[in-house]
Amino acid sequence: MIPELGNFSLILGLTLGLVLAVFPMIGSLNNTPAWVALARPTAWGQFFFVALSFACLVNAFLVDDFSVLYVSQNGNTQLPTIYKVSAVWGAHEGSLLLWALILSGWTVAVSLFARDLPAVVLARVLSVMGMISIGFLSFLLFTSNPFDRRFPVPLEGGDLNPLLQDFGLAVHPPMLYMGYVGLSVAFSFAIAALIGGKLDAAWARWSRPWTTVAWVFLTIGISLGSWWAYYELGWGGWWFWDPVENASFMPWLAGTALIHSLAVTEKRGAFKRWTVLLSLLAFSLSLLGTFLVRSGVLTSVHSFAADPARGLFILVFLCLVIGGSLALYAWRAPDVSSGGRFDFVSRETLLLGNNLLLVVITAFILLGTLAPLVYDALGWGKISVGFPWFTTMLIIFAPFMILLMGIGPLARWKHQDSDELLRKLRLPFLVSVGAGLVAAMPVLHEGWSLWIGEAVMLSVWLLATLFIGLRQRLQHRQGPTGIWRDLRLRGSGSYYGMLVAHFGIAVFVVGVTAANLFDVEKDARMSPGQIIEVAGYSFRFDGVEAHQGPNYRADLGTVSVFKGEREVAVLKPEKRTYLVQTKPMTESGIDAGFTRDIYISLGEALGGGDWSLRLYYKPLVRWIWLGGILIAIGGLLAATDKRYRMAIRHRASVLVKGGLAAGGRP
Amino acid sequence: MHPKRKKRLYLIVLMVIGIGIGIGLTLNAFNDNLMFFYSPTEVVSGEAPSGHPIRIGGLVTTGSLKRQENGLTVNFDVTDNAETVNVEYTGILPDLFREGQGIIARGKLDTDGVFVADEVLAKHDENYMPPEVADALQTAHEEGVEDMNQRGAIP
Numbered sequence A: 001m002i003p004e005l006g007n008f009s010l011i012l013g014l015t016l017g018l019v020l021a022v023f024p025m026i027g028s029l030n031n032t033p034a035w036v037a038l039a040r041p042t043a044w045g046q047f048f049f050v051a052l053s054f055a056c057l058v059n060a061f062l063v064d065d066f067s068v069l070y071v072s073q074n075g076n077t078q079l080p081t082i083y084k085v086s087a088v089w090g091a092h093e094g095s096l097l098l099w100a101l102i103l104s105g106w107t108v109a110v111s112l113f114a115r116d117l118p119a120v121v122l123a124r125v126l127s128v129m130g131m132i133s134i135g136f137l138s139f140l141l142f143t144s145n146p147f148d149r150r151f152p153v154p155l156e157g158g159d160l161n162p163l164l165q166d167f168g169l170a171v172h173p174p175m176l177y178m179g180y181v182g183l184s185v186a187f188s189f190a191i192a193a194l195i196g197g198k199l200d201a202a203w204a205r206w207s208r209p210w211t212t213v214a215w216v217f218l219t220i221g222i223s224l225g226s227w228w229a230y231y232e233l234g235w236g237g238w239w240f241w242d243p244v245e246n247a248s249f250m251p252w253l254a255g256t257a258l259i260h261s262l263a264v265t266e267k268r269g270a271f272k273r274w275t276v277l278l279s280l281l282a283f284s285l286s287l288l289g290t291f292l293v294r295s296g297v298l299t300s301v302h303s304f305a306a307d308p309a310r311g312l313f314i315l316v317f318l319c320l321v322i323g324g325s326l327a328l329y330a331w332r333a334p335d336v337s338s339g340g341r342f343d344f345v346s347r348e349t350l351l352l353g354n355n356l357l358l359v360v361i362t363a364f365i366l367l368g369t370l371a372p373l374v375y376d377a378l379g380w381g382k383i384s385v386g387f388p389w390f391t392t393m394l395i396i397f398a399p400f401m402i403l404l405m406g407i408g409p410l411a412r413w414k415h416q417d418s419d420e421l422l423r424k425l426r427l428p429f430l431v432s433v434g435a436g437l438v439a440a441m442p443v444l445h446e447g448w449s450l451w452i453g454e455a456v457m458l459s460v461w462l463l464a465t466l467f468i469g470l471r472q473r474l475q476h477r478q479g480p481t482g483i484w485r486d487l488r489l490r491g492s493g494s495y496y497g498m499l500v501a502h503f504g505i506a507v508f509v510v511g512v513t514a515a516n517l518f519d520v521e522k523d524a525r526m527s528p529g530q531i532i533e534v535a536g537y538s539f540r541f542d543g544v545e546a547h548q549g550p551n552y553r554a555d556l557g558t559v560s561v562f563k564g565e566r567e568v569a570v571l572k573p574e575k576r577t578y579l580v581q582t583k584p585m586t587e588s589g590i591d592a593g594f595t596r597d598i599y600i601s602l603g604e605a606l607g608g609g610d611w612s613l614r615l616y617y618k619p620l621v622r623w624i625w626l627g628g629i630l631i632a633i634g635g636l637l638a639a640t641d642k643r644y645r646m647a648i649r650h651r652a653s654v655l656v657k658g659g660l661a662a663g664g665r666p
Numbered sequence B: 001m002h003p004k005r006k007k008r009l010y011l012i013v014l015m016v017i018g019i020g021i022g023i024g025l026t027l028n029a030f031n032d033n034l035m036f037f038y039s040p041t042e043v044v045s046g047e048a049p050s051g052h053p054i055r056i057g058g059l060v061t062t063g064s065l066k067r068q069e070n071g072l073t074v075n076f077d078v079t080d081n082a083e084t085v086n087v088e089y090t091g092i093l094p095d096l097f098r099e100g101q102g103i104i105a106r107g108k109l110d111t112d113g114v115f116v117a118d119e120v121l122a123k124h125d126e127n128y129m130p131p132e133v134a135d136a137l138q139t140a141h142e143e144g145v146e147d148m149n150q151r152g153a154i155p
Helices: A002-029 A033-037 A039-062 A069-074 A081-089 A092-113 A119-143 A167-196 A201-232 A243-268 A272-295 A308-335 A347-377 A387-410 A418-440 A450-475 A482-490 A493-517 A622-639 A642-663 B003-032 B040-044 B131-153
Strands: A383-385 A520-526 A531-534 A537-548 A552-563 A566-571 A574-578 A584-587 A589-591 A596-607 A610-619 B034-038 B054-060 B073-079 B084-090 B102-109 B115-121
Touching (some): A002 A033, A002 A039, A002 A092, A033 A119, A039 A069, A039 A081, A039 A092, A069 A092, A081 A092, A092 A119, A092 A167, A119 A167, A119 A308, A167 A243, A201 A243, A201 A272, A201 A622, A243 A272, A272 A347, A347 B003, A387 A418, A387 A450, A387 B003, A418 A450, A450 A493, A493 A610, A493 A642, A520 A531, A531 A610, A537 A596, A537 A610, A552 A589, A552 A596, A552 A610, A566 A596, A574 A596, B040 B054, B054 B084, B054 B131, B084 B102, B102 B131
Parallel strands (some): B034 B054, B084 B115
Antiparallel strands (some): A383 B034, A520 A610, A552 A566, A589 A596, B054 B102, B073 B084, B102 B115
């Protein structure tokens, strides 16, 4: 009964999505206030029904209703409650329902928090989001209904994939989806603005906090995924350039370009067309990501069993969204005025350079991700693009980006005197080159290391330029106490957000470089009591014992780690076998630290109490995620900037008078 | 030309050249990093280059997994149900590695026809067959059927 309720409310959600997509849009074009007013209640109604539907599916998992096919495949009575809930999005159908729920959630959020938006603009934004939700809800209902029943009803469910029975993975997809779907807000704002023909600073100001929040979620989602892969897969890697990882990284890069270009459009009125194009691109890339994950066209660790009908549906939807939005762009964009002019040496140019680099990197990742598909389609053979290529590509382009990242915040808008800029940059340049040389010297490691030198140089460059920027700002704001006043009263959140996020990049660069260059890995056969030395640490294998978990059996190894005489940690890597899916699973033993991780995963029993073990020493690997957290905090600071609220309140009175005409077609 | 304009032009040209060089380098590296996939049949017939990194895939032959003395190096056969290739791998096999299952191995073919793998991939989902492997099995199957038909035509 309850699953049917879920199914019906999903259908109602789709119906309301149709209403939302059609009436407010038409109403906004032919000045019918009643139709425009429909937007808000319809969005709420849609959210209500999709949420109800989602709750029904959660309930089906909680009560182990195995008459529902999806539950019987992914649920199990033995599953701990938290994983019963996360099992809802553990496979294809449920994760799409989560997508749809989050999309309708964002729609409601826009209707609630953007109250000061002119009614016409709001109606159009919500309407476009309604169109996207039609795509996803009909995809759910027609090709992947999570409420399909099965008969006869099995007594026990097929269980959640053991890899997914983990806290990191319980929260990773919702965060990532919040980011993916959040970019639809920027997309919808852009489409609404194109339809209205009014691309001005106000549009950029409305769009900006939403884009930043979506980007923060994407940052958190990607960092969580990388952290999860690190401790759960047992390979010690944190990024694999897997197609699905690329699918999340591309919208992030495009989103990064977008938040920078939105800043220019808001502050200077320049780059309007480019910003719109990036808004369309960022969301299109997140749709493409969904297509790649869901259709199974690419070999990836994330692939679910493929279903051609689904792939075709998403491909058609993708073409409609990308083709439609680009056509609208081609039709309307030429009317957009080019906006603020700027000199060659100016902050605008530097941000343009940053955007260019981000887009080039995105394009290359797209090339590397889609090349296997293209080669296969053209009959050139089956290929995969090697891991090292992606790394090489980043090593070529990222240094230039960081160089610009240092200069950009110090340059003035519109016109910058180049001599003055060079004077400001002299000290950071000398300091960073010096630090890079010291780090590259053979004192700290064997031989000269150009890579570590370069990484340290770039990080110090970023830090030094950030420091100079901060000092310059505080000179006019009565010293360090000025920061607080700045944040509280003046709405400088986006400035400090930029500082924190760029600082996060510096931390990330150091972490990646150290973890890649100085990690030590050793596969070994160990007998109980045997000691092996890796990177100055002694690892003593103390044998393996049997252990019983709630829904799995495990071989629990014990390894004591010593530094000299001092015991540093006792690690317990596990090899689990889940009772239902009988899949072996590695749970690595990790001693996490600010300066290094010690990471052990258990291989196989080799007889006579011997086991194969994989021992890692990973310096500064935590800095990678620390950087990710800092970047996200920076984004949050920027998104909560008081300025947006103040500015909106100030303008609200003006816009009320403007009424419908304000957003109408010119 | 106005000196200021000239300076700007130089800078733009410099930027374009810089980005061009970057793109050129990346595309050049791209070709070196392409790894082609070969089925066991193609490896046996000598289509696969030796000494160059490639990927092969197929089903692990049941009963073929052998562990060498040091305990870390294993040998196993990979088949597309027509031909088999012996694979050698040193290290810890992935959790989902099992005989009878589809896998993909990345590595180089040595001169004796043994595939020395740097990495062995088995997928998260046990129902999931890597598309390349499924394709290789399908091709070998079709060729086998054709072969039988031809033989049947000659009484």
